[in-house]
Amino acid sequence: MRDSFVEVLSFQLKRLVPVSFSVLLILVSCIPYHFVFSKYIIADVSLMCVYFWASYRRDLFGIGSAFFLGLITDCLSLSPIGLNVMADMTAFLLTNIFRGYVNTRAFTVSWSGFALVALGAYAFKWLVASFYYSTFLPLPGICLGYVTTLLLYPLIARINIFVQNWLLSGEEAVYEQG
């Protein structure tokens, strides 16, 4: 039986939820907050979204989505265009390695997986940026970024879980091998 137009449209719109919601979170992270410690909160929201959606809804989030989120982050920041694209795609590929193990276990396991993926992505980004600028970037700021990203991951994951349960609960995740 052929699906009705509404069903097809609804299906296609649901496919866009992870990416569009991630873009929304990236935009929220760019809002200037003028409270005391806001300058020390320098989390990489796109990385968190890539890890979450790639590990839990791989069927709705491909490497193209990671590319797109990286590109948006690059356009909003002054960092070289392509830097966050590469970091997010690296995070996506690393997540693929852990995905099978992580997504059926407790949240703390998933968090630990994120710690490893984020470490890999940050290290890669640091290397590429250092190569780009022909000088090693100071590590304290990058370490602070890594730590705040790691600490804020549960919050972003909670929001994404809420979106998943609210908008995509009827859909069944399809985990493909390879």
Place this chain on the structure above:
Amino acid sequence: MRRRRVLFIKLSQFRLFLRKCVTAVLFVVALALLILSKADNLLLQKASDMTAAFLSPLIQGMQLPAQILYSGYEKVRDVAFVYSQNKELKQENLQMLMLKNQVRTLEIENALLANLLNYTPPAKASFVTARVVQEEGDGFSHSLMAYIGDTHKVEKGQVVLGAESVVGRVESVSGPYARIILLTDINSRIPVITERTRAQGILAGDNTLSPKLLFTARDADIREGDLILTSGVGGIFPSSLPLGVVRFVNKDQIVIKLLTDVESLEFVKIVSYDAYKTDSEEMKTESKGKL
């Protein structure tokens, strides 16, 4: 059931191969973007600015509820302190009146002396005050996006001031938004001098909150607490604008503490000095008129 084949390859294997190809192609595209970015490709820069200008109204819109709440809170707070503030303002006003008279006298005296020395006065500056709508600062870059409205006065390279000092320069303008590169960004390099000894150097950002002073003379007398000013060398920044103070000096580096906290800016002032109108004639006639 028969498996579908494309030529002599199984369809699933072919799909896997395609997926791997896509990954490789996307990495190559990302690398190409990085190389083009390094080469300062204008088209890429323009596309990036346009994307940022397209997304910035969304960010600005998201801030609205918080801004309304905050302005309401500020109004209530102002009402609570209105009497005490009024008393203070009256006293300040009296002092200002006295100072105004003094300044007037000094201005005339200065104009007279300048006229005698045939002195060319510095350029007049015009400025635009802009609200910061987006900030971004991590270990990889430090920048701001400011809303400038439909003014056409803002251009690339103009000086950006915070509350007390220079905070950066305009990197690009796209529609009603200006992208500002902060002094702390790794791409920021500004020729400076120390106020006390006039020792020259380059203030270089390194994506930390404390930029470094580079290329100073080996025997330069630079001490902790020295004020750092723009030198005006290069012609982009005018001279004698304050930037920061020397935080500490050691064998390897001179670390600067900026006068304005660049990470918590709400408004910035974009100053245009390139409308170089040396109106010495105007001043001369003015001073003659006053005489």
